Amino acid sequence: MLEYRKARPDEREAYIDLANYAFKIDFESIIPKAYGKDIDSSSIHMVAADEQGRLRALVAVYPEPMNVGGIPLRAGYLGIVSVHPRARGEGHMKVLMNKWLEEAPQSYDMLVLYGQRQRYEYFDFTLGGVRMKYSVGKDNARHALKHENEQGLSIRPLFEIDGAAAFARKLNEARPAHVQREEGQMALILSGLEQRPLGVLDGDRLIGYVVASKTGKEINELAMANTEDIPRAIKAYLAHSGEDWISILAPEYETELNACLSRFAENYTIETSDMYHIIDFARVLEAYLTLKHRTQGLAPGEFSAVLDGQPVTARVDETGVTVERSAKPGAPELDKQQAQTLLLTPHGRYAAARVPAGWFPLPIFWYTADKF
Template identity: 80%
Template sequence: MARPDEREEYIDLANYAFKIDVECVLPKMYSKDIDSSGMHMVAADGQGRLRAQVAVYPEPMNAGGFPLRVGYLGIVSVHPRARGEGHMKVLMNKWIEEAPASYDMLVLYGNRQRYEYFDFTLGGVKIKYSVGEVNARHALREVNVEGLSIRPLFEIEGAAAYASKLNEARPSFVHRSERQMQDILTGLEQQPLGVLEDDKLIGYLVVSKTGKELTELAMERAADIPRAIKAYLAHSGADWIAVFAPEYDTELNASLSSFAENYTIETSDMYNIMDFARVLEAYLTVKHRTIGLMPGVFSAVLDGQPVTARVDGNGVTVERSAQPGAVELDKKQAQTLLLTPHGRYVGGGAHVPAGWFPLPIFWYIADKF
């Protein structure tokens, strides 16, 4: 693991590899007052110079009322003069070897084939809506935005506590430190904006650097979602914007689908599940409470871990045991089944009640690394 006195070196290596200023782009990890050395696993040469690094940022979650230990893996970087020497492979495998003691799941964003070598599966569910001025002019013509204004969120008193409250009202959320909220929501060059009515916060937006993507939308009242979208289109002057939504945010999807021009269903990051029973119980519960699940039973041995999940009148239960004759799936098969719509093609004859998978796992850009 990196030492605190190596801060300048691991930051310089990241900046050199990615051609960015990580202290500005990722302030929640790299602002001056944070010692992030403990999340960096590094490779050093005989002179002590850092040649490669892989970091895991702890992101404790609550999904369906269940605490999940999640780590977001990032800053995978190798010095150009040390590429091809196998450092990344060693560091990645070491992290994955140690992860089950600390994490139920690792998450990352990156090249699919590169990280499939390390048992990550591209999956999750992200819904992307296209909304334009033409939609506002016609479908939202009767929507009243009088009295609404949009201002930089952290110019407003109490913004951090307000954003924390709305985040923790979600069916699934990463715990965000109120003290770090500004660094979290401005990460990866995003801009958080407050939506006010008569100078009172009624919600917030997080927009991309270009202003053409709403990567996060949180309103106290679902009825104000169309108003916020119409107000933001006028505020930004954009002809078209994209709005991202998790599948489990049913109020947001119901609202956006009523006026958006179009939508696509996309993947949301890559996942390496360490504890299948824990992840299955948490996200089946999220899906049952929001989208809904038909009653049924699913039993399998997933990467050597026996699980039996039931949905009935009492909700979701998951046991760490499998029924006699339950299908056995390797890790790639198991994660393909749980995380993607391609589970129907998984061999082995897994019986799954209709609509249970993919699990509605989603990652906001503000929580990425």
């Protein structure tokens, strides 16, 4: 008889082998923050084990405590959805997903994942969030950045530089929203998913870092101690990469970064950022409305609704953002998918709810290094 339960520490090799077999990759090297040597991540894995104790399927949730606009938020990134090829079609993924969703409210305000849209809509995840993507080429650097002096800047592997982990942690925590990253794990975090963390030095002084994709054609994360150094850092990275074009990803709420990139990028697109399953609507609303209010600004107003059975009323006035766990009489009632579509996408404008202009979508974003 099959047993659905949390993995045990002695099953480390078994759950990694199952994931490797299902995905045809090496998770110990691809996601070292969770599967590196001497890391026991058994507690984050829900598994299906047969009568012989063999693992037939697993689903994991990686805890990612956040600070969003000064408000703590409990997030978990769901991933490593794996089923042994000989056990496919037996319903194990559905059972394990539902077990996690039953347990999640005890530990999380929101779950996040990256995956095929319709597959995870069955489990009430919604594709949304906001990701800015800029395209920058050599001609942009040659003309728009011709007065930017990149002389003296060098690009080196970040963790070959003394003090890099503490420096990267400081820049991450200075962001208006961030997933908490432990300093001792910083090298594992930033090198995950085959990324290349690179330090930007001015002489022998570390002034920022770039997290590049495996090919070097995409900057998945850019952090500079001083925003005025962004243009010259981009110019230096273009020369370092040898690419004619690169793309740069950014969250909407990092307004100084976006303002800078928009001045010289050839083009930009606004894209979705992962899929989300909101557990505590009031908490998520309070955090991300506060973030948006402090960074991009929000029009004064009020929004009241019952979201997946949870009554909420949010207000923005001269004192800031307030969110109550109650709804006004006659407030619209939305099911989970309707509520998440309203909060997370521009398609919420078609919903039967009155919302002040510009409040939604919420500016939820996930850096690649924090994915799982």
